[in-house]
Amino acid sequence: MNITDQGLILAFSALGAGTAMIAGVGPGIGQGVAAGQGAAAVGRNPGAKGDIMSTMLLGQAVAETTGLYGLVIALILLFANPLYGKI
Numbered sequence: 001m002n003i004t005d006q007g008l009i010l011a012f013s014a015l016g017a018g019t020a021m022i023a024g025v026g027p028g029i030g031q032g033v034a035a036g037q038g039a040a041a042v043g044r045n046p047g048a049k050g051d052i053m054s055t056m057l058l059g060q061a062v063a064e065t066t067g068l069y070g071l072v073i074a075l076i077l078l079f080a081n082p083l084y085g086k087i
Helices: 005-044 046-079
Strands: none
Touching: 005 046
């Protein structure tokens, strides 16, 4: 079997992109927990619904950035691989 340098870089780039997409698991779990806690908080104090919702949505937006960074890294590794041009 003959493995070329380009093939090796492309294979490991695909593995790295898949690994980077694991970063989407954390924000999904965190946002689900935040939504559940927000719903529980509104159930305990319906008068503070606006404040609770705005704080929850801000926290979810911040948590989502981790998943977006992972997506950007995966896209760079798959479609604009900086290592492929070095060989």
